[in-house]
Amino acid sequence: MMNEKEFRGQLKRYHSSLEAFCRHVRKNEDDWEDLLQDIVMRAWLSRDQFRGEASFGTWLYDISRSVFSSNYTRKKRIPTIYPERLPDVEELCEDEQEALQHLKEAVQLLNEKDQNLISLYLEKRSYKEIALATNTSEKNVASRVMRAKEKLRKFLKGRL
Secondary structure, eight states: OOOHHHHHHHHHHHHHHHHHHHHHHOOSHHHHHHHHHHHHHHHHHTGGGOOSSSOHHHHHHHHHHHHHIIIIIHHHOOOOOOOOOOOOGGGSOHHHHHHHHHHHHHHHHSOHHHHHHHHHHHTTOOHHHHHHHHTSOHHHHHHHHHHHHHHHHHHHHTTO
16 A cells, blocks of 8 residues: 555655646636646545556546546536646647647547547556556557547648
């Protein structure tokens, strides 16, 4: 079981990604802060279930999707959107911001399962970690990521 110090250290490491996820799926500040608090609480209560088979970040992302899906989509009937982990927008120049916007638009055109895979892939997760997070095989992940990247490439080809 992960002790409090280890948990806090890991949470601090992934806090910006977690906050970005919450801000992306819940635009209202009060809503995304509530979601963030719900995710941290669920992770804390579930910390003894962290087996280390995947990274803490993958485990936390899985909890984030679960909390969002169970507590927010059913009650408020909003679409599930999985963000891609990207650099801070303020640090990007205008051309990069435009390219980033095109990428976000392209990712939204993918089906939900592929959005999830690409989000994890963009976070530089290994196929093994993605397979564990999505409960599928590494070969399936590799195949789906390749097809999703090809769809993104086709969409972006005419836009960039």
